[in-house]
Amino acid sequence: MLIVKDNPKSPISEAYRTLRTNIQFSSFDNNLDTILVTSSGPSEGKSVTASNLAVAMSEIGKKVLIIDCDLRKPSIHKKFNVSNNKGLSNLLIGQSEFDEVVQKYTENLYVLTSGTVPPNPSEMLESNKMKSFLEEAESKFDFVLIDTPPVIAVADAQILSTMVKGVLLVIASGEAEIAGVKKAKELLDQVKANIIGVVLNKENINSGKKYGYYHYYYGRDKSKKKEELKNSNIGEAIS
Template sequence: MLVVKDKPKSPISEAYRTLRSNIQFSSFDKEMQLILITSSGPGEGKSTTSCNLALAMAEAGNSVLLLDCDLRKPSTHKKFKISNNVGLSNVLAGRAKFEDSSHWYSKNLCILTAGKIPPNPAEMLSSNRMKAFLKEARGVFKYIILDAPPVIAVTDPQILSTMVDGVILVVSSGVAEIEAAKRAKELLENVNANIIGSVLNRVDTQSRHGYYGGYYYYYGDEGQKVKKHKEEEE
């Protein structure tokens, strides 16, 4: 659900704006320009988080590129109801140009869907073409958000985490197992990924524990305060 667009005044939309602010102030030495969103397993809401975070950043006047880097089970095009005939895989394969494949959803938000599912996603994402693409994107957009596959399932997020400035791990309450979340964190740390924090998703709003005014508060790895509300599925 694109709650930032459909319900801009809702508490959930405000939670995404808080997440946006926390990312912007998460580092004093290096700007968080390339941000990877992943989860330990499927169905935890990492794509929903990626899409709504991109919308929140764009509405603040920032130029944003949302990349669907899940070349195995893409979903960004479904959420925004745009075509996925060509996308990132086509651009990296040299069969399409970025200008012809991307979608300007709004004045500040550009979306590049995953495109045709390739036979070798990991090799494509680790290629020099991918590195060159991200380097070029840095010079055009204020923020680039990468929606990656679950980290335990495939190596793609680990590969991509070495190319970005920060990683956010989405954890779904009642879906993610504690050990799986720990394992996902370890896998990212094994490649020296800069985990700037986590988003706890689908918290039971009927419980009064940990809540104030309908928000769930927690602290990310760097100490930044984040508030998040119960969310929709991935």
């Protein structure tokens, strides 16, 4: 799941770094230090994208916090293989302090899992306590990345999009329905979310020549290229 960490020289890892660079250039005039990552529907790769982007940002010395705001079907703790006994929900109800629930993953990367699944996720995320917490986190970290449920499924992503500087919409190539993607954009537009870009996920590397050219350009011989294509999870690449 964390290919930027586990296979840093892969084309997919380079794609995440390109995404990181694009965000940095996008924020040249406006400081995009809080970014929400969502999708139109389930299983499009939003959590994987958010997690790898967090790792990529931390690589350049930025202090990064990734928050699992999917309080219904959390998964960030699985990506980073950390405990989810306590997290965001426990913080918001005053059961725990930030220092008690945040987990340091690397020198620059911190993980805040979802915590106990609450009965009222939308209300909890819309609370003044959540707004205050994000403002505080923004002052302590260079980047805050927020993983949310899909836009169409529930209102959580819409609610949180009003509290952040930018939104990334992840779309699974060949899986996402065009009508669903358009609907997701409409819902985000309704709350005046700042959609800074779209990530095309699950693009098949064998469907075009550009990835093969990447391998060739950087000096990989044909036999090694075939072996890499065979063994790596290239189908999960970001385009």
